[in-house]
Amino acid sequence: MDRAAIWRVAVEAPLADTLDYLPPLDPPPAGSRPGLRLLVPFGRGARVGILIEVVDQSAHPADKLRRVERVLDPEPLFDVLDLRLLAWAAAYYQQPLGAALFAALPARLRTPEPLSVETAPGLRATESGRAVDLETLSRAPKQRALLDALRSEPEGLTLGELTARLGDSQSAIRTLRSKGWITDVQLARAPDPVTETPPLAGPELHAEQQAAVEAVQAAFGAFGAFLLDGVTGSGKTEVYIRLIESVIAQGRQALVVVPEIGLTPQLRERFRTRLPGPIAVLHSALKASERERNWLRAARGEANLILGTRSAVLAPIPRLGLIVVDEEHDDSFKQQDGLRYSGRDLAVRRAQLAGCPVVLGSATPSLETLRNAKLGRYGWLRLTKRAGGARAPTISILDIRNQPLRAGLSPVLRAHMHAELAAGNQILLFLNRRGYAPVLTCHACGWVGECPHCDARLTLHLSERRLWCHHCGWSCPQPDLCPACRRPELQMLGRGTERLEEELVALFPETRIARLDRDSTRRRGELGRVLDAVHRGEIQILLGTQMLAKGHDFPGVTLVGVLELDQALYASDFRAAERIAQLIVQVAGRAGRAERPGRVVLQTRHPEHPLLQSLLREGYSGFAEAALRERAEAELPPYSHLALARAESPNPEDALAFLRQAHELGERLAADSGAIQLLGPIPAPMERRAGRHRAQLLIQCAERPRLQGFLTRWVNEVRTLPRRKGLRWSLDVDPRDLL
Ligand SMILES: Nc1ncnc2c1ncn2[C@@H]1O[C@H](COP(=O)(O)OP(=O)(O)OP(=O)(O)O)[C@@H](O)[C@H]1O
Numbered sequence: 001m002d003r004a005a006i007w008r009v010a011v012e013a014p015l016a017d018t019l020d021y022l023p024p025l026d027p028p029p030a031g032s033r034p035g036l037r038l039l040v041p042f043g044r045g046a047r048v049g050i051l052i053e054v055v056d057q058s059a060h061p062a063d064k065l066r067r068v069e070r071v072l073d074p075e076p077l078f079d080v081l082d083l084r085l086l087a088w089a090a091a092y093y094q095q096p097l098g099a100a101l102f103a104a105l106p107a108r109l110r111t112p113e114p115l116s117v118e119t120a121p122g123l124r125a126t127e128s129g130r131a132v133d134l135e136t137l138s139r140a141p142k143q144r145a146l147l148d149a150l151r152s153e154p155e156g157l158t159l160g161e162l163t164a165r166l167g168d169s170q171s172a173i174r175t176l177r178s179k180g181w182i183t184d185v186q187l188a189r190a191p192d193p194v195t196e197t198p199p200l201a202g203p204e205l206h207a208e209q210q211a212a213v214e215a216v217q218a219a220f221g222a223f224g225a226f227l228l229d230g231v232t233g234s235g236k237t238e239v240y241i242r243l244i245e246s247v248i249a250q251g252r253q254a255l256v257v258v259p260e261i262g263l264t265p266q267l268r269e270r271f272r273t274r275l276p277g278p279i280a281v282l283h284s285a286l287k288a289s290e291r292e293r294n295w296l297r298a299a300r301g302e303a304n305l306i307l308g309t310r311s312a313v314l315a316p317i318p319r320l321g322l323i324v325v326d327e328e329h330d331d332s333f334k335q336q337d338g339l340r341y342s343g344r345d346l347a348v349r350r351a352q353l354a355g356c357p358v359v360l361g362s363a364t365p366s367l368e369t370l371r372n373a374k375l376g377r378y379g380w381l382r383l384t385k386r387a388g389g390a391r392a393p394t395i396s397i398l399d400i401r402n403q404p405l406r407a408g409l410s411p412v413l414r415a416h417m418h419a420e421l422a423a424g425n426q427i428l429l430f431l432n433r434r435g436y437a438p439v440l441t442c443h444a445c446g447w448v449g450e451c452p453h454c455d456a457r458l459t460l461h462l463s464e465r466r467l468w469c470h471h472c473g474w475s476c477p478q479p480d481l482c483p484a485c486r487r488p489e490l491q492m493l494g495r496g497t498e499r500l501e502e503e504l505v506a507l508f509p510e511t512r513i514a515r516l517d518r519d520s521t522r523r524r525g526e527l528g529r530v531l532d533a534v535h536r537g538e539i540q541i542l543l544g545t546q547m548l549a550k551g552h553d554f555p556g557v558t559l560v561g562v563l564e565l566d567q568a569l570y571a572s573d574f575r576a577a578e579r580i581a582q583l584i585v586q587v588a589g590r591a592g593r594a595e596r597p598g599r600v601v602l603q604t605r606h607p608e609h610p611l612l613q614s615l616l617r618e619g620y621s622g623f624a625e626a627a628l629r630e631r632a633e634a635e636l637p638p639y640s641h642l643a644l645a646r647a648e649s650p651n652p653e654d655a656l657a658f659l660r661q662a663h664e665l666g667e668r669l670a671a672d673s674g675a676i677q678l679l680g681p682i683p684a685p686m687e688r689r690a691g692r693h694r695a696q697l698l699i700q701c702a703e704r705p706r707l708q709g710f711l712t713r714w715v716n717e718v719r720t721l722p723r724r725k726g727l728r729w730s731l732d733v734d735p736r737d738l739l
């Protein structure tokens with residue numbers, strides 16, 4: 001057999017390895033380069049695969065090998081660095097290589113569809129049009145300009161480009177066309193016209209911003225990781241913008257990863273007006289075609305800035321010069337199924353591979369990142385003051401025990417609200433629970449509305465007159481009578497944002513009130529409308545869930561009320577305290593961002609709670625110090641590394657039984673080193689969800705490489721364990737939550 005005649009291909013299938021194929025009969029013109037998208041026979045059908053490497057030997061005899069059917073694209077979609085990153089991700093998260101590669105591709109390109117060749121209607125000068133003496137058109141300047149422009153472009157110009165240059169020219173086009181001097185053509189679509197208006201200038205940087213920018217600039221061209229630890233409103237975004245400007249000026253691309261782009265339309269607008277385009281935006285709410293187009297712009301090096309949610313970290317970016325991860329503490333960087341990657345951690349790895357700096361920004365850095373900064377692995381850049389003269393908000397705790405509450409608001413908070421409203425200021429109220437009431441119960445017989453598929457209560461959504469399960473999405477119409485005893489004694493207990501809104505309208509009748517949560521913003525464009533109304537000062541009280549905490553800039557807000565955090569204070573997850581501290585500080589950070597100072601009031605029945613106390617006394621950094629000490633003592637991340645195996649099954653016992661076997665396997669493999677601890681299995685905190693019984697097994701180790709080595713061997717063996725019908729299992733490396 002020929003040397004170098006085996007193509008090693010990754011396909012999307014639950015296989016740990018690549019598959020070997022014979023090369024296609026028609027060799028691709030561009031050669032057999034890794035990263036090419038292929039169509040390969042697979043089982044009885046065919047699948048898309050990615051060429052990983054060409055080798056000269058296969059473990060399988062040549063006559064057993066099947067042949068690549070065809071090469072799908074003229075050029076590889078991934079380059080060598082992309083493939084290295086994705087291979088690293090697959091190995092680290094214990095997934096087949098194909099899982100990582102296909103997670104990186106836009107949906108349509110996971111199928112054998114060709115790359116879209118984008119064309120746009122355009123015009124070209126004909127032979128006779130080229131021969132015309134332009135002077136003969138001196139009385140028709142528009143026609144003359146049009147013909148002149150077209151004669152300078154042998155291929156022609158798209159209608160879009162013509163309009164951009166000459167303004168509306170419809171009648172001139174008709175005339176020249178009728179003379180046969182120009183003709184219609186289809187042209188390859190030009191990249192989005194770069195905005196003619198020069199980017200807006202930004203404010204002059206303050207000293208801390210300047211220092212941060214210079215520190216990162218000094219690292220351009222080589223790997224370096226930085227924590228940009230800047231209080232809310234300190235101007236972190238301004239630092240990103242300056243850095244992006246300078247990498248673009250060097251002819252490189254910048255990647256900015258944000259938690260949820262849909263929630264922060266302002267941020268996108270800021271990048272758009274301040275930076276020389278084109279910008280490729282990548283997130284899941286885009287239409288598939290738009291997403292694919294933007295992905296290709298990133299991959300072909302056409303976009304200067306790639307702005308996206310976590311999956312943008314996987315997109316090919318050939319001229320990558322800088323990565324920014326904004327709000328790096330945010331949980332949404334973690335993918336919760338399939339390739340369970342952390343977008344933030346992959347960003348750091350990617351910067352290493354690409355040899356460029358990565359900046360992790362937050363007002364409330366995760367404990368992992370803080371520790372890396374303390375150890376000197378990351379440069380630690382601090383912005384300690386608010387930009388533009390705004391002052392930090394004051395935070396106070398309000399003990400609401402024995403207080404007469406109305407709409408869940410204590411008299412003190414209500415008094416603050418009246419005062420701020422009278423002064424023409426705006427107010428934010430934060431309640432992290434959507435729906436009308438979290439419990440519907442029968443006063444007569446004690447019936448409680450529970451999800452038939454989960455160990456969870458149903459939330460009443462009054463406007464829809466339905467009960468919803470927030471865990472599996474099951475719903476049913478709101479009953480009028482108790483389903484158990486048929487008496488009309490149903491009561492709604494507790495308060496979600498929907499109810500709060502209704503009560504506020506009654507309590508503050510002359511006031512314009514708006515609600516921001518997943519339900520109120522379901523309609524496209526609604527979020528933007530509410531945010532705009534707040535900015536124009538048309539809304540006086542804005543209430544909502546944690547959506548409020550996400551990076552918005554509300555200059556007119558002077559008072560933030562945080563209602564009911566008490567449940568979360570006593571949650572069991574070891575990250576719960578970190579999350580609440582981040583949430584409080586982020587919500588608080590929306591207040592007083594302009595001249596007027598802000599005040600934050602936390603209502604609680606546990607004013608003595610150590611978390612609240614440390615936040616109040618020492619701010620987030622004080623809290624983080626204390627939390628890190630606790631984690632060290634408990635040997636929890638970042639002082640150890642975790643992986644969580646989850647199993648679920650239709651039968652109550654199967655998931656636990658499977659993980660027990662997995663545990664035994666693990667004990668045997670880990671026997672030589674006492675360093676690996678297997679804890680469990682135990683039933684998951686919510687044992688039944690969506691009709692399936694769930695259990696989990698925690699694996700803990702102080703050293704990451706050792707954990708990785710163990711997991712690779714163990715996962716291979718667990719895959720071979722017998723499985724009862726319907727049993728599914730998965731492994732989550734560096735899990736964000738243990739639910
Ligand atoms: N050097 C500066 N001089 C004046 N104003 C500035 C400066 N830097 C930033 N600002 C302004 O201060 C406000 C906050 O800045 P920016 O949004 O960059 O902060 P941030 O730290 O990213 O905020 P957060 O993360 O809390 O949302 C913005 O209105 C911004 O235009």
Ligand SMILES: [Zn+2]
Pocket residue numbers: 451452453454456469470471472473474689690
């Ligand atoms: Zn449910």
